[in-house]
Amino acid sequence: MSVLQVFGPRPLEIERGEGCYLMDTAGRRYLDFISGIGVNALGYGDPAIVHAIQDQAARCLHTSNLHSHRYQRELAARLAQWSGLEQVFFSNSGAEAMEAALKCARALANRRGRTRHRIVALENGFHGRTTGALAVTGQAKYREPFAPLIPDVIFVPANDVDALLDAANENTIAIIAETIQGEGGIYPLNATFLQAIRDLSSARDALWIADETQCGLGRTGERFAYQAFGLTPDVVVTAKPLGGGLPLGATIFSGEAASAFGLGMHGSTFGGGPLACRVALAFLEQAEHLLPHICQVGHYLHARLREMAAHCSLIREVRGRGLMAGIELNVSGDPFVEQAREQGLILNCTHGNVLRLLPPFVITAAEVDQACDVLARILGGRHSPDRTRSRALAGP
Ligand SMILES: Cc1ncc(COP(=O)(O)O)c(C=O)c1O
Numbered sequence: 001m002s003v004l005q006v007f008g009p010r011p012l013e014i015e016r017g018e019g020c021y022l023m024d025t026a027g028r029r030y031l032d033f034i035s036g037i038g039v040n041a042l043g044y045g046d047p048a049i050v051h052a053i054q055d056q057a058a059r060c061l062h063t064s065n066l067h068s069h070r071y072q073r074e075l076a077a078r079l080a081q082w083s084g085l086e087q088v089f090f091s092n093s094g095a096e097a098m099e100a101a102l103k104c105a106r107a108l109a110n111r112r113g114r115t116r117h118r119i120v121a122l123e124n125g126f127h128g129r130t131t132g133a134l135a136v137t138g139q140a141k142y143r144e145p146f147a148p149l150i151p152d153v154i155f156v157p158a159n160d161v162d163a164l165l166d167a168a169n170e171n172t173i174a175i176i177a178e179t180i181q182g183e184g185g186i187y188p189l190n191a192t193f194l195q196a197i198r199d200l201s202s203a204r205d206a207l208w209i210a211d212e213t214q215c216g217l218g219r220t221g222e223r224f225a226y227q228a229f230g231l232t233p234d235v236v237v238t239a240k241p242l243g244g245g246l247p248l249g250a251t252i253f254s255g256e257a258a259s260a261f262g263l264g265m266h267g268s269t270f271g272g273g274p275l276a277c278r279v280a281l282a283f284l285e286q287a288e289h290l291l292p293h294i295c296q297v298g299h300y301l302h303a304r305l306r307e308m309a310a311h312c313s314l315i316r317e318v319r320g321r322g323l324m325a326g327i328e329l330n331v332s333g334d335p336f337v338e339q340a341r342e343q344g345l346i347l348n349c350t351h352g353n354v355l356r357l358l359p360p361f362v363i364t365a366a367e368v369d370q371a372c373d374v375l376a377r378i379l380g381g382r383h384s385p386d387r388t389r390s391r392a393l394a395g396p
Helices: 047-059 070-083 094-111 131-135 140-146 161-167 191-204 225-229 274-310 334-342 365-379 387-392
Strands: 014-018 021-024 029-032 087-091 118-122 153-156 172-178 207-211 235-238 249-253 315-321 324-329 348-350 354-357
Touching: 029 365, 047 274, 070 087, 070 249, 070 274, 087 094, 094 131, 094 172, 094 207, 094 235, 094 249, 118 161, 131 140, 153 161, 161 191, 172 191, 191 207, 191 225, 274 315, 274 324, 274 365, 334 348, 334 365
Parallel strands: 118 153, 118 172, 172 207, 207 235
Antiparallel strands: 014 021, 021 029, 087 249, 235 249, 315 324, 324 354, 348 354
């Protein structure tokens, strides 16, 4: 064996993908309801993505940041417009995008001559595997093997305003939260808690860092999930679907937050290269047009799941928004992931007992029916799909 064994069993050997389906080397076809963990938002083989990759590969794959190119500028402008913030740093992953946000919080506090360092983050949160991102990840199982990590990080339960008020003292430089916790089991933050994060960050002169790596860029039907609440963070962390399947992360800063960085204070060899940025522009253009579809088909998915939950004693709760859904079970979810796969449906289990669904944005209502039929079969719930509803919902 030459591949480091950190991922556990990987039962499928993938040959290729097409639309919302993956094909394995044995010729079996699977409806993909996890999209490479939220990455393949346009499904597989999208013509605009394929064209951008082929054309750019023949022109120039990599420039380094010693030189500039139009796609990085255009993508930064588009992300600023999408987020309501101002300046963008490009990297290669969600964890790296979080590192830039953490460095921003430290540099801003240091520039202001302060000796404070406290970061408030959420229990159950997930922000990546680098040591900085890990330090603010609210799950001890990921952090503990690598202790000690950066100090003075306090974790509070999601949606607990009193705990947030207690933790975010005058030494606080940042409050970090996923707007909808993904890896932790699909837990949406509520409006009161998000407003408290906004108010406390402003009152403490701290940064609200919104990690939208999993819930952002259209997944909930909004460009970013925080926009459903009419609030704007100081820093937004994003990655996953941004590069259309290529590695690309972005940290988006308000003007004030961006002022933390001077020349040479941060950088990346690969981040913001012409190939990934050009593909990201092609992704965002299509994602923009898909937002109404995501809202519509997302409502349908949640209605179907709630209907199933009402008749299935194994389901404790259904959570999420848009095309981000979690089905919390009373039992371990792993056997059901296996059974779903045997019936041609790919999803995953997170947090032990939450079946996670992150289908491509181009999923149709008929494909939602197909997935829900498999779920109802394996979870044993009675279900009565109303086909007239799915027929009334057009594909993207
Ligand atoms: C909310 C969130 N932040 C950060 C990350 C880390 O992203 P990456 O694996 O690209 O480093 C993830 C990955 O699942 C995530 O869900």
